[in-house]
Amino acid sequence: MRLRDPLLGHDLVAMAAPVTKWSVQAERADELSLLLHRAFKVANDPPAGPVFVALPIDVMEQESENEPVAPGTLHRAGPAAPAGVAEAAALLAGAQSPVIVVGDEVARFGAGAEIVALAEALGAAMWTEGIRMHASVPSSHPNFRLALGFDALSIRKALEGADVLLLVGGPFFEEVWFSPGSPFPTGAAVIQVETSSQRLAYNYGVKVGLIGDPKATLAALLVDVNGKASAGYREAAARRNEALKSLKDGDAAAQRARAQKRWDNTPISMPRLMADIASALPADAIVVDEAITAGPDLARTLSFSKRGDYFGARGGGIGQALPGALGVKVACPDRPVVAISGDGSSMYSIQALWTAAHHDLPIVFVILNNGEYRILKHNMDVYRQRFGAKPDRPYLHMDLGKPRLGFLDLARGLGVSAERITTPGDLTGALSRAIAAKRPHLIEVVIEGKVA
Structure with missing residues (x-):
């Protein structure tokens, strides 16, 4: 056939x-x-x-007499080779400005506590890869920074001053834009810990590469670093930790000031939006994030303390939050689940609302409506800047306003109750009520950010 x-x-x-x-x-x-x-x-x-x-x-x-192969427990790699751990620990224990870059494999292998303990012992900042699916470490930790950028130049600027870099468990790096040169500061020694040889030193050369379970390997590194670190090193690490805490506190104050400056803006500002969401979320809530251009405000405002509190989208494709939230809710039926998606992204998988209604999955879908594919406009701006194109040219086929998307009608037609928020201050109560109702519900929030 x-x-x-x-x-x-x-x-x-x-x-x-x-x-x-x-x-x-x-x-x-x-x-x-x-x-x-x-x-x-x-x-x-x-x-x-x-x-x-x-x-x-x-x-x-067809029929088959073959029985399914019974699953067994596969004990994969343990800690990395002791000689490699010792070499890496010696570099870390001699570092004056160490930095850690955290990949999603840290969460997958439950190594969050180990990487935090190592960061504290080193006085190291913790950055994440640009695209992340999990909260590998507590975002409120004083040593935690933010996600790295999507080109070598922006990554290098973020890591500037580091003399030893520890990369753990990720595809370092997933770039969108090309910038010549290395993403690492000049002269920095790079240590990479991976679960398989596939990613180890794949895009860039490293000083020390370790293959092993991240949890066991980081624990071994911590023991070795503590054994090698002098009293002077510990004092310097403590000073670095204090400096990172001050930097974290300053960033938080700046974000609060940014939100306050635009607190009563209409349409609702993105800093205010995320502040209101943060105040309404229960402590055990799970956020499924596809906010994209509102993502920086989300990352600076919402706090995720452990693996399973946050699910992002990988791969660069859009439309993942709504259907992803279905799976998260099925896996975690006893925890509130809130999906945050842009208006354009949601249209790639809006039928997920029907599935939520059909299976009575109490998910709150927060749709951020700025009437456009703003990420495409942002990327077009970057493209024009990089390649010398005129900055005032139109954004073809990137608007969602003619006709305006009717999310309330869409949701109700798919069996999900819905409401629209246009006034600053109304979101907190609406989100709290929706979570307490324990049924699928959509909240459309009209936000700023429209690019002409």
Whole structure:
């Protein structure tokens, strides 16, 4: 049948291959037992990622006597090699300005406490990779900074002054724009800890590369650093920690001042929006984030204390927050779940509202409506600046105002109650009521940020 080019008979395996770890099609039902066993193994092998298994109609109708392969416990890598740990610890214990860059594998392997303890022992700032899915470390920690940028130059500026860098568990770095040169400060020694050789020293050379479980490896590094650190080093680390705390306090004060300056703006300002969301969220709430251009204000205002408090979107594609929130709520039925999405992003998966209603999943969907694909306009501005194009040219096909999207009608038509917030001060109460109601609900918030 496939030789006759049937409808929907395209090469799905080839289509999925670029965005998966493994893509395969079952040709016989007898293959499924091994294929599914291998699919789950490959998906969970570090670094974890998706696989795709295509099941043709004829295969689904076949019977097989093969039993499923029983899953076992795979004890993967433990701590990195002792010699490598010792070499890395010696560099860290001699650093005058150490910096740590935290990847998502830290959360996946439950290594948050270990990396925080190491940062405190070193007096090191903790940055995250530009795109993150998890809260690997508490965002309120004095040593925690923010996410790095998306080009080598902005990363290098953020890390300026570091003499030893420790990268842990991530695709360092996922860049959007090209900047020549290294993302690392000149002369900095780079240590990288990864769960597999695939990512180790992949894009850039490193001084020391370690393969191992991040939790066990960081614990071993901490023991070795503490053993090597002199009294003078500990005093210097304490001073660095105090300086980082002062910097953190200053950043928080600046964000509060920024919000206060635009507190009563209409449309609602992004700093005010995030301050109101923060005040309404219960302590056990989970945030599924696709705020994108409102993301910096979210990161500076909302606090996430542990793994599982925050879920972001990876890969650069948009439309992940609404359907992602469905999965988060199914996995965490006893915790409030709030999805925050831009208006443009939400339109890629708005039908997720029907699924929430159909399965009675009490999720609050907060749609930030600025009437445009603002991230595309922002990227267009960057493009024009980088390539010398005229800055005043129009933004073609990036507006969502003719006609205006009717999120209230969309939500109600899909079985979800909805309301629109246009007045500063109304969001906190609306969000608190929606969470307490324990049913799917959409809150559209009209916000600033419209770019002409």
